[in-house]
Amino acid sequence: MRRWSAVIVLGLTIFMTTVDMSIVTLALPAMGQTFRQTDEAMSAVLLSYLIPSTLLLIPSGLVVTRWQPLPTFLGAIGGFAGASVLCALAPSFELLLIGRALQGTIGALLGTQGLPVVAAVIKPQERGRAMGILGAMGPLGAITGPGIGGLLLSTWGWPVIFLINVPVSLLAAGLALYSLRRVTLSTTRVSGLDQMRSLLGQRRFLAVSLTLLAFSSASGALSYLLPFALQDIHHLNSALAGLTLLVPSLGMAVMGPLGGYLVDRCGVRLLMPVGWMVTLLGLLALLLVIATPTSVFNLDWRLLLIGLGNSVAYIPLLTLLMSVGPRSTLGSASALSGVTRQLGFTCGPLLVSVLWSWQIAASSAERMRSSMLLLIGLVLVGFISTLIAVRGLSSSQLSIPDSAKEPASSGQL
Structure with a gap:
């Protein structure tokens, strides 16, 4: 049961980050009005997340097997929640971009950690089902994101699309404390280049x-x-x-x-x-x-x-x-x-x-x-x-x- 809880909690982070991307795209016009920015300038809100989340994939992959999964995950999910709060409460466009860059930086670590942990904790004869769950979370987030985003935006305004990450992150942290506390990926210290x-x-x-x-x-x-x-x-x-x-x-x-x-x-x-x-x-x-x-x-x-x-x-x-x-x-x-x-x-x-x-x-x-x-x-x-x-x-x-x-x-x- 505990190993499948690990699959659920890591799948939840994939779902959360995918939904976050689609909702933010939907909210760009409203954020542009708040900060009095042009549509062209608002593309920076997307790029400030995508650039670090892509550039830091390799460094993130080199450290996830060297750090213990539970503290790594708790630190990352807590950091993502904190960066989301910064985005929601940002008094200026510049601070919004900083918050998005922090989200992207931590998102690289969250995105890289999921597959290795699941591959390690699930038995080989069950690994396909685990990967099937993870593989479905991204498309599911893409499908539900616009609907969730439209409801949140029409009811509470754009800051709530970031604040919704906080309870989801707390739920993920609670599940991680149960499912990841005895998980280790490697006891060796192989250099990243050698890997x-x-x-x-x-x-x-x-x-x-x-x-x-x-x-x-x-x-x-x-x-x-x-x-x-x-x-x-x-x-x-x-x-x-x-x-x-x-x-x-x-x-x-x-x-x-x-x-x-x-x-x-x-x-x-x-x-x-x-x-x-x-x-x-x-x-x-x-x-x-x-x-x-x-x-x-x-x-x-x-x-x-x-x-x-x-x-x-x-x-x-x-x-x-x-x-x-x-x-x-x-x-x-x-x-x-x-x-x-x-x-x-x-x-x-x-x-x-x-x-x-x-x-x-x-x-x-x-x-x-x-x-x-x-x-x-x-x-x-x-x-x-x-x-x-x-x-x-x-x-x-x-x-x-x-x-x-x-x-x-x-x-x-």
């Missing part, structure tokens, strides 16, 4: 990382081009387009726990390629209608299929990623995966933008078709790298290897 060199020297880790890069690039590219397709070609209003954009996240949130169960029953070697094939079918189906007006339902079932396929591929990917190296490298593996994911989310829209810049004279329909072909190419790269990653993989290789100085029970509850 990363150990991981990057393994063919399987490189193949899994390439799969993750292809996955996040395709996801980022799809998120970038869909709003243009829905409004310029399918002529949906903003509200309906917004709901349609949430359909892939809905598919991932629904399939996450079930996908985790299937990983434990069917294995990573089978499920990862199947997930990519489902995603590929969804993209091919979307290619047929992306460039011509059609009904919302005709779009939604294709987007739902893509989301379901993404989840089926992503959960075993996380499971394998956290099983490649020894326990001492769990933090580095989590940090490297976070950087790879962020790089993909950046590269995907960039690739679409570059493609469109080459098609200045092309129509919107032609641009959408070429963009979809680009996404299909990325998915094919992910599928091929998946086949390399799972080649020769046995179920015994999904247990985290322990060195002679790291007893196998060091992370168990």
